[in-house]
Amino acid sequence: MENTPLLGREREYNEVHRFIEERLSLTHCKSLFVFGACGCGKTSTIHRAMRRVTHRPMAFDKAAADAANKEKRSVKGGNEENSPAAKRQAVKRQREENNNNNNNNNNNNKSSMEEEEEGGAANGRVSLSLEDAFQESAMESTALIQGLGKQRRVQCHYVNCADMSSQQLCDALASSFRTAQPRMDIHTRELMQRIETLPKEMTASKRRQKNTKEEEEEEEDRDNMSILSVVGKRKGTTSSTTPLHIFALDEVEYVRAAARGVLTALSALSVELSSQLALIFISNQRELVHVPHMLLKELPFEAYSVETLERIGARIVASADFTNAERQDVQLSPGLIAYIAKKAILEYSGDVRQVAAMCRRLVYTAQQELQSPSPTQRAAVQMEETPRRYSTASSVSSSTHAGAVNSAISPPAALSHTHMNINNNNKNNSKNVNNKNTTPTTTTVVTLAQSQKVLRGPAAVSDHVFTYVSNMPEQMLYVLSCLVVLAQRQQRDKQLAQSTVTGVPPPTRRSTHNNNNNNNNNNNNNNNNMNIHNSLMEPGTFTMRAVHRLYTALMARRRFPAMTPAGIAAAIDGFADVGVLTRPQKRGGDDVFAFTTAWPTETLTRALTTRSDGAENRLAEALQELAVIVGV
Known part of the structure; x- marks a missing residue:
């Protein structure tokens, strides 16, 4: 995905470069909050934008390059290219090729621009093709970053925060510092030390909460005086050679609960040291409650059409x-x-x-x-x-x-x-071909x-229930969890309806009200009525309104952004395409659908629980919350 074009995200790509330019010029001290659905190109766009402006390769790219080099060496089976002379020659050839390519591109651009100015109107080209659009977007992004890197350097970092504690997150940030810039200046070293001591400062602040109000006020005054003195010193000592470190923190919604305070401390540190640290938060949710809204600049990634x-x-x-x-x-x-x-x-x-x-x-x-x-x-x-x-x-x-x-x-x-x-x-x-008469x-x-x-x-769909559940998007899995819990509730209600308090099935009563002359006809009618009643009580039949009500309650309980009724209807249609559900049918004022026999409820429950063991979202917890809401 990194080597392909921007896939329709040219505007967001330019917005990231504009944010970096604003932070370089100290226009504001906000952090960039990137949010959108899964698979809408957030991470790849941020990677492309940061690779364009970073002074040194990111630690994330260095790790990937080292792994690729190890694979190449294992395939080749020799170390012929590891000598210093061979490396110097390869670097020299690469520089010569880059210089030649730049000269050729400049000449081609000048000639193409002149030809377009002369013959563009004559040819009557009104609409642009897809490749032209990608080329124009690349030219716009190039114009945006012309001023970047001339006065100050920019060093970019990328860290995935999923399932990290506070100490693990700070260690990952410090490791990215050391890998990207082995020889750090004094300001970068101080910034790294401040980040490494954030967990200890958070623990100390929790202990200070037990003190009296007077002691807290005195400590706050001391902290404010120390912060002002440090900021005043840094304002006088910060040089133009100190790089601006930009950290892209991905999947911040999946960080551990104890580490959420680190995100708040990092945002405060980026405000305090606005000339040295900038943050980009990447999330699948629309809200980032750990950071004040006034310190965020939002960049939404709309879903693809x-x-x-x-x-x-x-x-x-x-x-x-x-x-x-x-x-x-x-x-x-x-x-x-x-x-x-x-x-x-x-x-x-x-x-x-x-x-x-x-x-x-x-x-x-x-x-x-x-x-x-x-x-x-x-x-x-x-x-x-x-x-x-x-x-x-x-x-x-x-x-x-x-x-x-x-x-x-x-x-x-x-x-x-x-x-x-x-x-x-x-x-x-x-x-x-044997038949010569017909062509x-x-x-x-x-x-x-x-x-x-x-x-x-x-393979058939029913043979790969676990595989398909593991590949489904998060919102569809929540809808599927609602369907499974509703089916369990319907199964329990049916068992209760078929037995009395003592556990004996209730007798039929309609046949006692009929005449003796029509006993056979009445018995047949009673059997048909019981079958109709049992079919109505059969588990696995749902209405769109009931599913939407339960899904909304689950999202409100978990404080997640919920889909609209149209999104739930699209998810139901997607399940019908796969073979999980039947097609919704109009009955009265609502749509009715049911589970198919290819996907048993027990298998779906085990697949959801198995996926939650090693996945980012905890579907087992969602099933428990749904059971509490429904009352299973």
Whole structure:
């Protein structure tokens, strides 16, 4: 994701650079608060922006580069390039290549700008393509950071705060200091020492709360005097060579409860040392209660729309590593890319990473099918294995790529679900066709079920309950937890309704009010009425209103931002696409749906509990809270 374009986040990318420029000029002392849904490109955009302005490589990138170098060395099996002379030569060659590339880019930019000024209006170019948009956004971001790094240096850091204690978080920040800048100046060393002593200061402040009010006032006066003296000294001694350290703290909502005070202390320290420290908080939630709102500058990442995901998927497919011959043979239709975008919206809450993974998986499948044996050979093997499906060789097309099926085999499916067209002009394969009277079709299609097979895998959904639950987004898992707890409550209510206080099933009473002449008809009617009553009390049937009410209560209890009713309806549709629920049906003034037999309630409960063991969110706690709300 880091090597790809910004994926529609050019505005946010420029806002991050604008924030860094404001902190360099000391316009304000606020921290940047980045929030948005999972998979909307927050972390990747922040990484790209910080890599553009950092003076030295980040410790996060150094660790990834070291791991990659170890893998390369293990593959090569030798240490030929580890000598100092070889390293110096490699650095020299890299510098020469960079200088040549910069000169060529400058010349090309000048010539292209002159040509565009002269011939742009004559050519009548009104709308920009997707690549032009990415290039223009890159030019805008370049213009924003022209002033960065001339007067002062910027050193960026990245730390993931998930499941960290206060001491672990401060140690990670100090380790990032040491890794990124081995030779620190005096101001950076003092800043690192201040961060390392934050847990001890927090413990001491908790102890001071037990003192009397007079002692607290005296200590506060002393602290204020010491802080003012320190700030006055630093104002006079801070030089222009001291870098501005920017820390990006990711997943701050998953930090441990005891470490939340460190976030508050860090924000206060960034205000006190505004010329040396700046913070960027990254969260999936809309609120950051540990830091005062007046000290935050918000940068929301809106969720991707279907059209944006379609453009991203089309660009990923267009940038696939195909040869010229393969590009003529393989053509992915926009219908399939639109299906991928809608699938990502419904099942993954618009996660752009899932769109990229599915598009690359389809491209990889097409490449593998192109390298497979000829279609006629595969058709002969399939005729031997399944003779009923392929009775004649004339029904087999001369081209079958990427799991595609000939349109002559299933014309209704081809007319209703056309998602991928693959053209093949191989003349050698056309000679092997037995039927010479009819010309073989060169267009093949993939139906909806087969495209789902390519996207999800060949196995059935019911065999991979744990896998699908582990890949679901967080909000859909909360909705699924509500459904599971409601089903458990309905199961308990049904058991209570079928037994009396003594545990004996209640007798039927309707047959006693009928005449003796119509006993048989009345018995049949009573049996039908009991069956209808039992079907109404059957667990696993829900209404949209009940699910929304329970979900809202859970989000209010956990103090999480809740989805709208439209979002819950989209989640229910996503579960129906996977096969967990039936399609909602209108009954009266509400939508009614139920669990399918492919996903048992017990299996879903075990899958949710298993996912919560090693995941960031605690679904077991959510199930317990739902049980308390419902009264199970």
